[in-house]
Amino acid sequence: xxxxxxxxxxxxxxxxxxxxxxxxxxxxxxxxxxxxxxxxxxxxxxxxxxxxxxxxxxxxxxxxxxxxxxxxxxxx
Numbered sequence: 001x002x003x004x005x006x007x008x009x010x011x012x013x014x015x016x017x018x019x020x021x022x023x024x025x026x027x028x029x030x031x032x033x034x035x036x037x038x039x040x041x042x043x044x045x046x047x048x049x050x051x052x053x054x055x056x057x058x059x060x061x062x063x064x065x066x067x068x069x070x071x072x073x074x075x076x
Contacts, residue, residue: 021075028068035063 039046039056046057 017075024071024075028071032064032068035060 039060043056043059046060048057
């Protein structure tokens, strides 16, 4: 930070970033929970033995790692 920057503006930007980060965590968690509910209720559940169950695990892990964790990495 240079001497020309306003500490109040920096605090406001940090507050905005924290709000965006928290909303991302909350929305990502809700999406992940809803995906688990959908897979268990309508998708046939999780199983390593059947092709459908393995696909369901793949979908769950892809959403978690690619969407959720990649989004947090981008914000970091």
